[in-house]
Amino acid sequence: MKSQVVSFLIKCPDQKGLVAKITSFFYDKGFNILSSQQYVNSIENKYFMRIRLNADGTNISKEALEKSFLELAAPLHIDWSVNYGDKKQNVAIMVSHTSHNLYDLLERSKEGRLDCNVKMIISNHDKLRYIAEMFNIPFYYLPVTKETKLEQEAQVKDLLDSNAIDLVIMARYMQILSADFINHYPEKIINIHHSFLPAFQGANPYRKAYERGVKLIGATAHYATVDLDEGPIIEQDVKPVTHESTPTTLKRIGADIEKLVLARAVKNHLNHQIIVSGNRAIVFPEAGE
Amino acid sequence: MKSQVVSFLIKCPDQKGLVAKITSFFYDKGFNILSSQQYVNSIENKYFMRIRLNADGTNISKEALEKSFLELAAPLHIDWSVNYGDKKQNVAIMVSHTSHNLYDLLERSKEGRLDCNVKMIISNHDKLRYIAEMFNIPFYYLPVTKETKLEQEAQVKDLLDSNAIDLVIMARYMQILSADFINHYPEKIINIHHSFLPAFQGANPYRKAYERGVKLIGATAHYATVDLDEGPIIEQDVKPVTHESTPTTLKRIGADIEKLVLARAVKNHLNHQIIVSGNRAIVFPEAGE
């Protein structure tokens, strides 16, 4: 392992001595702890940790580290993952008609503000191809009808799998994915819902928000799960609105919230700040990174 | 009419020349327009106006003004109300166990930050009587069971009506009022719901919010209507929370939001800034007041 930042995400039953055991493990191996963040859920008696290490002072190989950590983890019933930050994650963006999230993600990626390779854009419409071309990203137009749904999803799956995609971003992809598809990519699909979930689930949230006369409008980024709009929430935000807002102006105000909320959620995911537990997403803040 | 601020709230079908006709009416009568705020709902083709007048330059009596305005209003199908700001509104506060909204409303009223007379506090528990005593407000303990519900509501109604109450504030009164009761006080009962409606309607919103893993917690003040949690929204606010929040900490964070949201809604009502249209509340901002 050359000089690099190693991140562990850890989830296990809470028990005495956990922090001491885990931090001593890394200290003994010669790592320097850059940050250790933990969360104890005392309602469910669960422990969560995100620990970032500097590998400068150690010669241990990845294999040896993981084998060794497994020995510590097994008796403590630790569920864990490790990331070495040595290769960029591959990302696919799925869109339909709406362009604001797409521009924003592509801009951030191009400018190094999102640490990933956007390998492709997949759409059920040909409308946004020109944006893909502006940013030199392959664009796959895969139209879908009720009849061709499974077939189209198979095409999408082929594209994702043959390109070793690590994360799928549904940037206003207006199709409901099958349970089969979603279960194939657990905690690997991030969706932006254009409302403050659980308010205004489903379609036309801005119309519903207008009719309900709400005084705040919001957006939610969450992992896609089989129950639509019910996946673990990663990020949410709102903006004040007034009675003056029409469904159209709500949509425009909402678009700006969607941009930032989705981008932050994606950054948190790519940066290994998230642990999912049941239907809740533990999102650790950046630790001086 | 002595020197004072007169406010009109106006609602009617949108039509050409409305602003000119209404403002000319007041100009011709010798009023100075302090502010005129309007809202055109072009989806429903409705017009709304709040106009504040200084009566300094006019000798017209209230009766003459209203008779005269009625002549203007009738052919234009204007639904209107007028307020002369010459007597404080009478307010009743209904509570159960929770004290934070009660303290806040009593403090604001005592210190002149809410322009009203708090005439009484009504509760289905005796628990918060000491707060009423601190502020020297009559406290009525009217316990309620399923069996005595109608009877208790009749007692409440007697209290409200015999004291000429203009506004009932449900400051965390944890009983569902009957349709009959609510219909007796249209747009006269303001409720605080301890969540960001329409999310987490009904009981235990903080528990539900915890379980849903939301990243923002909120509160909503609305007029009470027969459909619980569905009345016109006056004011909403939220605060960011994290996965660290338990139902208990969400409740505590929420309490602070509830305080401000309810107080702002009450102030807007007392200050004649609100027109209700169907299920939407048009809430005009203060105009340099």
Next chain:
Amino acid sequence: MKSQVVSFLIKCPDQKGLVAKITSFFYDKGFNILSSQQYVNSIENKYFMRIRLNADGTNISKEALEKSFLELAAPLHIDWSVNYGDKKQNVAIMVSHTSHNLYDLLERSKEGRLDCNVKMIISNHDKLRYIAEMFNIPFYYLPVTKETKLEQEAQVKDLLDSNAIDLVIMARYMQILSADFINHYPEKIINIHHSFLPAFQGANPYRKAYERGVKLIGATAHYATVDLDEGPIIEQDVKPVTHESTPTTLKRIGADIEKLVLARAVKNHLNHQIIVSGNRAIVFPEAGE
């Protein structure tokens, strides 16, 4: 005048009968008032109005309308401007190294979310030319040194004037413009300052914010005036931060705020929602537009 929206911005000493006189004027000419917004500054005794009209029911020419309005305006000491919404405004964007505002403005303009023609990008560095090329906008690289400052500003002025530029957006242009230049374009230059003015004026606000340990970071869009960072504020926003934030993370968090704050300020300007009075910007909200 064909069917179109006509907007007047009005500023004058406050006086009795203003609203009636102005709205009657437009009513008599056959206009329908879409919205009329006003603000009375009772400290300085000034009156401000934004009135939007539908010209459907009138045959009056622009010239006749303006001549006629002038007759009303002169005795009332009204300072006014009118816009017929019949031609897009020409915009120039000035940048240095930072790309996030530039992308955002170009995207909004290209997608019709900002109603203007971006005619050119001017920069004192050649670095962001590739973005101009992605969006097919002419890019002018005009380097500047202390010695060539006036000369370069003359070149900029030539470009702006020969292209009939209506609005200059300083989207993180890191040069101080001369008083002469700024006075040439009064209320025509919008600047984004990367802090919450008046906090952290001048350079390196994110470093200063870190050192001061602030718990919120913000951005300000304002009209450029001779006194640097002192021009009328159009729009501001903030985001919570923690002690974890380094100058680098503050800059990144700030960049997202800058994007939205500048875009909203530019939209408000292009949409004729702003009247400047001394050092204050009266920014009317959209009226159901």
Next chain:
Amino acid sequence: MKSQVVSFLIKCPDQKGLVAKITSFFYDKGFNILSSQQYVNSIENKYFMRIRLNADGTNISKEALEKSFLELAAPLHIDWSVNYGDKKQNVAIMVSHTSHNLYDLLERSKEGRLDCNVKMIISNHDKLRYIAEMFNIPFYYLPVTKETKLEQEAQVKDLLDSNAIDLVIMARYMQILSADFINHYPEKIINIHHSFLPAFQGANPYRKAYERGVKLIGATAHYATVDLDEGPIIEQDVKPVTHESTPTTLKRIGADIEKLVLARAVKNHLNHQIIVSGNRAIVFPEAGE
């Protein structure tokens, strides 16, 4: 030590193995770690930790714990404090004319929402005595003039010291305390400044904010230091305002922000969530408490 929560606040130069050493120390003594929060300032190479322990499984005495921890701390140059949560902190509130913060703090304390004993209210005016009486808190009226300033401060000091006051809250106490006084209570005096520092330092911030035409109004709670308005910032918040706001309405909007900002800062202090480092306050969030 009976069953209780023990909190350590730790500050030292950053160095390898710190977390492991500290957490192992407590594990070896039989403590269960409820939460451990850390912050590494890599700019200044400093390490900060807040660790909360459950003493259930240990019989160690306070003296033995502290003696033992000292042995660990000395070679690591750890600056530390420990709190056993076994006695409520004594608080004094200083006020002048303004009542909103006072009510809010007294209400929270009385209702158990602030974990402290409010032992006294000290004021340079007699105006707010009735509030002290409502809440049954001793009120000391100590008027002050330029000439009697030092003498009055000596009286205040006597009161604070003879009552073993742990925290002084300046809840809109409109006197500038001497350097001598402030240095006597380092990190023991929390002040609320009625603006978003460092904007609008000094007196009349709402007037200044009006004149500057800001679009957000805020408040800042900070530790009092000799440099007025320059002490470590604990908490800040803002609210959007518009050009309609007068100095009076800004003051009213600001008062609500001040209430919450001061209350949150005091809670964070009483709950041992804050470590001061130079001019920056490290404020750890609650950890599921």
